[in-house]
Amino acid sequence: MSKLLVASTIAQAVAMGTATPVRARTRDHMMTFDAQTVDSTGIFLVGELERLDQTMHEPLADVTWSRDIDLRSDVSIADEVSSFSNASFAAAGGASPQGKSWVGKNADAIQGIALDIGKTAQPLTLWANQIGWTIPELESARQAGRPVDVLKHSGLLLKHNMDTDEQVYIGDEIIGVQGLLNSDKVGATNVNKSWKLATADEILADVNMILYNAWVASGFAVCPSKLLLPPEQFGLMVTRKVSDAGNISILEYVKINCISYAKNGKPLDIQPSKWCVGRGTAG
Incomplete structure (x- = not known):
């Protein structure tokens, strides 16, 4: 938790810098807040000749994971492992074990198809984040016309999409999962010539x-x-x-x-x- 420095004069508050929120006290024992403290609440002082644009500009971000992969719709938060099956076939030849399955008209010993079904499992790791606010915060935001609950929900969705985007392409070292671009099943190489100079x-x-x-x-x-x-x-x-x-x-x-x-x-x-x-x- 960041510290809140208390200043007895405005000069002391200015000397403390702007990196840490500073609460200054006036001579009549009333409290005021520096610009950083006020700005973080979403409540601003607007001048008489200032025209504040009410449009909320959120951070610029772009995710593409939904473009490059398909999600399974049958997996829920209750599941701990996702898996899929792989089928392998094998068959012996006729006269030659590695040849084609030729037989004669009177053949009574015919080779069959061998089947092996395997399962590939992948642990499911839970992802969680929370959003919260107090009733006074919610009422203040409603009065100011800036819905703090909606904005925090947008931030939560952005965090989830950005984490998913990174997970899809490069995985995560902590849980030992690889992505599309750094999988050990995919070989890496270089082109013969820089594309800046290539035809x-x-x-x-x-x-x-x-x-x-x-x-x-x-x-x-x-x-x-x-x-x-x-x-x-x-x-x-x-x-x-x-x-x-x-x-x-x-x-x-x-x-x-x-x-x-x-x-x-x-x-x-x-x-x-x-x-x-x-x-x-x-x-």
Whole structure:
């Protein structure tokens, strides 16, 4: 809890500085508050020729986790673990154990399919924060036209969204959970040339390398349809043209000329993410 310094004169209050709330006492034993103490309550002194804008300007913040992942709707606060199942299949060949399952017309020993079902579990960690106010605070805020309860609720939602955003992309070391961008299941590498100096074709080659590596990791079953980039690299692709005579940005050029478009039949979804900054092997 911060200390409240008491001053007997205004000069002493000024000498104490503004880093700590100061309560000054006047000569008639009435109390006054410095600007910092008054400002924190949301009650301001307004001059006769001052026009106070009643619009409340909240902190600037942007979260993108809901854009890049899908949430499970069946998990509740009562659950302690979330899990999903994985099925694996195995089958032996016919004449060759590793070959195709050929059989003759009179075959009576036919190989079957082996099935293994595993479970992947993930502990659920509770997240909590509280908001509170006193009845006098609520009445004062109502009289001043600044709903402290609504603003504190907005702050709570912002805190939750910002924590969720960080958790989705880089996880949390305390509870030992990794995110999309620092998972040990995803390899990290660097491009051959800085995109500030690279041509459109060189940038396209780097993007195709990323897509191809992910495609190979899935056994050529799934080719990525979305790519996240640091804001700086995303801005370069948006603002730079393919050539001096071209009328298309590198971003649009890459979207429709990469292997993702050829495989999935739709342009690659390229989005910026602040959490991608410094995620390469060399930063």
